[in-house]
Amino acid sequence: MTEDNEKVLIKGNYAIAQAAINAGCQCYFGYPITPQTEIGEYLSAEMPKIGRGYVCAESEIAAINMVVGAVSTGVRAMTSSSSLAVALMQEALSYAASDELPVVLVNVMRAGPGLGYIYPAQGDYYQSVYGGGNGDYKIIVLAPSTVQECIDYTYRAFYLAQKYRNPVILLADGLLGQMMEPACFGKNPYPDVDVSSWALTGAKDREARAIYSCATDEKKQIQHVYNLFKKFEVIAENETSYEEFEVEDADIILTSFGSMTRNIKAAMKVLRRKGIKAGCFRPITLSPFPDKRIQELASKGKDFVVVEMNMGQMFKDVKLAVNGKSNVGLINRPCGEWLSVEEIVSAVEKIMENKYAASIQYS
Amino acid sequence: MEKNFILAGFGGQGILLAGTILANAFMLEGKNVTWYPCYGAEMRGGTVNCEIVVSDSEVSSVHKQDTDYALVLNQQSFDKFVHRVKPGGTIVSNSTLVAESRPRSDIEYVFAPMTQIANELGNSKVTNMAALGVLSSVCDVVSKEYLAKGFEKVMSGKKKDLLPLNIKALEAGYGILSQAK
Amino acid sequence: MQQVFSIPKSMKKDFRYTFCPGCDHGVAIRLVAELLDEMNLREKTICSTSIGCSVFLYDFLDIDCVEAPHGRACASATGVKRARPDKFVFTYQGDGDFASIGLAESMHTALRGECVSAICINNTTYGMTGGQLGPTTVMGQITTTSPYGRNREYYGYPIKTAEQIALCDGTAYSARVALDTIPHINQAKQALKKAFEVQVQGLGFGFVEILSSCPTNWHMTPQEAHVRVREEMIPVFPLGVYKDITTEKGE
Numbered sequence: 001m002t003e004d005n006e007k008v009l010i011k012g013n014y015a016i017a018q019a020a021i022n023a024g025c026q027c028y029f030g031y032p033i034t035p036q037t038e039i040g041e042y043l044s045a046e047m048p049k050i051g052r053g054y055v056c057a058e059s060e061i062a063a064i065n066m067v068v069g070a071v072s073t074g075v076r077a078m079t080s081s082s083s084l085a086v087a088l089m090q091e092a093l094s095y096a097a098s099d100e101l102p103v104v105l106v107n108v109m110r111a112g113p114g115l116g117y118i119y120p121a122q123g124d125y126y127q128s129v130y131g132g133g134n135g136d137y138k139i140i141v142l143a144p145s146t147v148q149e150c151i152d153y154t155y156r157a158f159y160l161a162q163k164y165r166n167p168v169i170l171l172a173d174g175l176l177g178q179m180m181e182p183a184c185f186g187k188n189p190y191p192d193v194d195v196s197s198w199a200l201t202g203a204k205d206r207e208a209r210a211i212y213s214c215a216t217d218e219k220k221q222i223q224h225v226y227n228l229f230k231k232f233e234v235i236a237e238n239e240t241s242y243e244e245f246e247v248e249d250a251d252i253i254l255t256s257f258g259s260m261t262r263n264i265k266a267a268m269k270v271l272r273r274k275g276i277k278a279g280c281f282r283p284i285t286l287s288p289f290p291d292k293r294i295q296e297l298a299s300k301g302k303d304f305v306v307v308e309m310n311m312g313q314m315f316k317d318v319k320l321a322v323n324g325k326s327n328v329g330l331i332n333r334p335c336g337e338w339l340s341v342e343e344i345v346s347a348v349e350k351i352m353e354n355k356y357a358a359s360i361q362y363s
Numbered sequence: 364m365e366k367n368f369i370l371a372g373f374g375g376q377g378i379l380l381a382g383t384i385l386a387n388a389f390m391l392e393g394k395n396v397t398w399y400p401c402y403g404a405e406m407r408g409g410t411v412n413c414e415i416v417v418s419d420s421e422v423s424s425v426h427k428q429d430t431d432y433a434l435v436l437n438q439q440s441f442d443k444f445v446h447r448v449k450p451g452g453t454i455v456s457n458s459t460l461v462a463e464s465r466p467r468s469d470i471e472y473v474f475a476p477m478t479q480i481a482n483e484l485g486n487s488k489v490t491n492m493a494a495l496g497v498l499s500s501v502c503d504v505v506s507k508e509y510l511a512k513g514f515e516k517v518m519s520g521k522k523k524d525l526l527p528l529n530i531k532a533l534e535a536g537y538g539i540l541s542q543a544k
Numbered sequence: 545m546q547q548v549f550s551i552p553k554s555m556k557k558d559f560r561y562t563f564c565p566g567c568d569h570g571v572a573i574r575l576v577a578e579l580l581d582e583m584n585l586r587e588k589t590i591c592s593t594s595i596g597c598s599v600f601l602y603d604f605l606d607i608d609c610v611e612a613p614h615g616r617a618c619a620s621a622t623g624v625k626r627a628r629p630d631k632f633v634f635t636y637q638g639d640g641d642f643a644s645i646g647l648a649e650s651m652h653t654a655l656r657g658e659c660v661s662a663i664c665i666n667n668t669t670y671g672m673t674g675g676q677l678g679p680t681t682v683m684g685q686i687t688t689t690s691p692y693g694r695n696r697e698y699y700g701y702p703i704k705t706a707e708q709i710a711l712c713d714g715t716a717y718s719a720r721v722a723l724d725t726i727p728h729i730n731q732a733k734q735a736l737k738k739a740f741e742v743q744v745q746g747l748g749f750g751f752v753e754i755l756s757s758c759p760t761n762w763h764m765t766p767q768e769a770h771v772r773v774r775e776e777m778i779p780v781f782p783l784g785v786y787k788d789i790t791t792e793k794g795e
Contacts, residue, residue: 009387009398009516027626035402053626057619058652065616065649069592069623072610077627091613099611118402179425180383180398182390200608200624202631204587208556210602212593212611259425266423338426 007184012150012176013038015183016106019154020078021046023188025104027053027077029066031085034118035174036108039080053077064089064096064105071102072211074199076158080106082174083124084115087132093167094133097228098213100198102161106154106170108177111335120174121335122258125313128169129287136225138232140168140239141286145261147181153284159190164235165198171286173309175338176259236288243282246272247297250279252348255294255318256307257283260338264307267344278348286314291321298325303356305329305348307339312359330359364419366504367427369444370494371412372436372457377491380517381434382413385495385505388513389417392506397425410439417504434498435461436477436490445470455498457490473501473540480535489532496536507537552577554586556606566766568723568756569597572665573604575733576636579740580607589632592621594646596638597671615646618653621660632743634661639753640670643705644679650709657714657748661739664705664751667758668777675761679703682780687761702780706753710786716748718787722755722778724770731783738788747789755781 010018017039020028028047030040040056047054053070057063063079070077081089086107096103107128111121128141140160142153150172157168200209215221245265247253252271254264261282271278281297281304283290298304303326306315315330322328329351333339339347339362347360368385372378382398389396400413414430416422429452433444436457445466448454453471456463459478475497481490492514499505514529551557554577563569580586589607593599595614602609612620617635625633635642642650642664650662669687670676677690680702684693694702706720717739721732732754739750755777757769764772 007390009383009390009396027623029623029626055622055626055656058648061616062619062622062649062652065612065619066623066626068612068616069610069620069625070627071623072620073590073624073627073631075627077623092616095611095613174402175399175425178400178402180386181422182396200590200610201628202586202588202590203606203608208606208608210609210611212602212609214599214611262422263424265421269423337428338424340428341424342428 005184005186007182009180009182010147011038011178011180012147012172013108013178014042015147015150016080016154016170016172017042017046018185019151020158021050022185023155023158024076025052025078025158026075027066027070029055029057029063029070029077029079031057031060031063031081033082033085035110035120035177036080036082036106038177039106060085060088061092064092064103067103067105068092068096068099068101072099072200074195074201076102076104076162078104078106080108082108082110083112083121083127086124086127090127090132091134093131093139094135094137095213096167097133097137097139098135098224099211100165101167101211102165103167104157104161104170105167106172109171109173116335118174119336120309120338122173122260122309123313123335124171125257125286125308125310128171129289129317137228138166139287140164140166140235141171142168143171143258143284143286144176145259145282146183147176147179148183150176151183151185155188155190159193160239162193162195164231166231166235171258173258232288239285240288240290241284242290242293243284245280247279247281247302249277250302251277252303252305252352253279253281253297254307254344254348255281255304255314257286257314260307260309263339263341263344266341267348270341270345271348276348276352289317289321291317294318294321295323295325298322301326303327303329305331305351307331307344309333309335309338327356329356332359333362364504365416365423366431367414367416368432368434369412369414369430369447370434371410371440371444374409374411376436377488378411378436379413381491381495382415384510384513384517386415387516388506388509389415391512391516392509394419395422397422399425410437410443412440412444432498432502434494436494438462453501455494455501457494473497475536475539477536480539481532484528484532484535486528489529492529492532493536496533497539500537500540507533552581554580554606555604559604562600562603563597564760566757566759566769567597568667568754569665571723571729572663572754572756573601575729575736576663577605579733579737583737583740583744585632585740588630589634590624590628592617592624592633592635594635594637594641596641598636598638598641598665599672601636615641615644616649617641618646618660618662619649621662622653622656622658625658625660632740634663634740636663637665638671639664639666639668639680639705640678643703651712654709654712654715654749654751657716659743659746659748661743661750663736663739664753665756666705666753666781667756668702669758669761671758671761675758680705682776704781706751706786709749709751712749714748715787716742716750716789717785718751719785720753720755720781720783722773722783724755724757724773728783735785742790753781755783
């Protein structure tokens with residue numbers, strides 16, 4: 001099931017795990033949590049067969065710090081987890097962002113806050129995009145919407161992490177992790193990244209290297225943060241990506257991320273049949289966020305309706321990007337059953353009817 | 364064309380496997396398909412189910428509130444999913460374990476003794492293949508030939524030995540309704 | 545002229561000594577540097593550093609270092625070693641880092657028998673934050689967060705780290721040493737050497753707990769502080785080798 005073009009019916013979680021192997025992930029560190037446990041199970045079987053590293057970590061905190069250690073030596077490594085346990089990893093993500101270490105973290109989201117439950121949800125938009133760790137830092141966040149994209153974006157995650165020396169979160173959800181869909185692995189399309197200028201391999205024939213975020217000199221600390229943000233501007237310039245459908249003649253643009261994308265595309269078709277000129281817009285990189293394109297569309301007077309499985313997290317970013325130039329509505333449910341095509345269609349009609357005065361929340 | 368199927372039964376009746384075989388059959392036929400299971404603690408209660416959506420174009424939604432077809436292998440699943448079938452849809456039930464009843468008048472009912480078919484073949488574990496056979500006989504979208512190919516795709520290696528018995532169960536399920544007529 | 549003293553090659557040439565006068569960190573770091581030289585390990589060493597006074601290790605040692613968040617040095621070291629099994633990997637942590645916030649990581653790294661070496665400086669207090677009660681603060685000891693002395697009622701008991709780590713099946717070597725006298729310093733070096741050797745030989749986790757002075761937070765002169773190590777710490781934390789699989793026979 002490795003590198004070929006044969007279509008296989010595969011679960012999102014297994015697809016991510018096998019794609020990580022194909023992408024050259026040398027070590028996996030993880031702790032079980034539904035709905036992503038299959039990633040660790042799969043890799044516990046496959047990594048030893050090819051002489052790569054696998055550790056059942058004692059906690060998510062340990063797991064992400066093992067990744068930090070491993071990637072500091074220049075190899076590719078990752079961990080995977082879900083929502084509440086990703087919260088435990090935020091400290092290390094802040095360190096990794098500051099230390100410019102290419103950590104790859106897969107978050108297969110479930111319901112929260114607190115323990116929540118194993119239902120799929122999209123409540124970690126903030127946690128991923130804005131971060132739960134301390135200080136000013138930015139993470140690259142990729143949101144797949146299909147099992148095929150779980151594969152494609154896993155390849156991309158490892159590449160971007162090393163290319164920019166920045167942590168990357170692959171933000172999936174319980175639905176995507178658990179569902180099966182035909183997909184093919186192909187070959188990892190990205191080139192190797194030269195890490196020789198910074199990786200820790202022992203100070204042989206070169207100066208010793210120390211990777212740390214502690215700057216006892218205030219000026220250095222200030223400059224360090226500016227440098228991190230300058231780097232992220234470059235990332236935004238080069239890597240911001242999104243997908244859009246039928247936006248040119250659209251009056252109203254349905255917007256979502258991750259696996260909800262499928263549903264808004266279907267809802268768009270139904271709305272068009274009903275004579276409503278609907279389009280779709282879907283950020284692929286949630287961070288960097290495609291705000292420029294949203295601005296462009298908004299300045300042409302196109303309204304937005306954000307559809308998401310949380311209390312309106314990406315909604316706020318769309319509003320910021322639109323910046324008052326057009327209307328922005330929200331259709332949401334905090335977790336559980338994905339908003340159905342029928343629910344989305346009927347909510348869009350209601351939102352248009354009441355001229356964006358209120359969002360439509362489903363229970 | 365887009366149709367969805369809910370397959371449900373006891374843990375151990377091979378429901379998730381049946382769904383996987385069905386989804387593979389659709390994939391091999393060149394259709395778009397998704398498979399979505401109940402998962403985690405929900406499975407500990409004894410019933411399992413999965414949902415398959417097949418479409419000529421992109422699948423519109425992976426997890427739907429209602430279904431075109433429900434294939435139920437035990438009473439609990441019948442009671443739960445009979446209300447999720449779309450008007451005009453069909454519920455296909457394992458009459459060995461499901462009492463014949465018709466609580467709604469706007470859907471079709473099919474009853475076939477799936478566990479009995481499997482037992483007569485000497486192995487209750489092939490109930491799921493018998494069930495797929497029955498489903499295929501009442502649903503144009505599901506091809507018996509591709510179900511056999513789907514089985515081969517899923518069962519690789521040593522498990523291939525199980526092929527002849529499973530194909531027998533598939534055929535027996537497929538033929539059971541015409542036999543009864 | 546015969547040279548009788550030199551700075552180890554594994555130490556930076558231009559370091560500025562930033563520890564308090566009488567602090568034993570300097571001695572411990574020098575012992576590590578001497579061993580990296582003597583065992584010819586410097587060029588293949590990657591150190592996972594910690595948080596606390598021990599954080600400044602990378603200011604002194606001329607080796608590759610990656611920082612770990614507070615308590616996570618053993619997890620980070622595990623990652624380094626699994627990624628690069630041919631490298632020499634060690635952690636240098638305080639007792640708060642190793643045995644309080646990081647106890648789970650430390651103990652599980654030992655239980656997994658990771659071939660890394662860990663050094664824990666035990667000075668019975670949180671040094672960098674100004675002398676608070678830590679996991680190793682002894683009964684009766686006054687700190688800024690135990691102003692009436694450590695008692696069972698409010699604080700419970702200190703942890704005996706070297707003994708605990710010795711109980712882990714993956715541990716190849718566990719010892720407790722002190723730096724209060726020249727003979728003890730020599731013993732400490734031998735223990736560190738052993739903890740490094742078991743890693744190089746692939747035998748498992750190597751651990752040394754070092755009883756260390758903290759004159760500033762103990763409000764003592766360096767001399768008084770070393771008397772305290774001898775009279776108040778060693779009776780609670782006895783020196784010795786608690787596990788050494790290279791000398792155990794028939795196992």
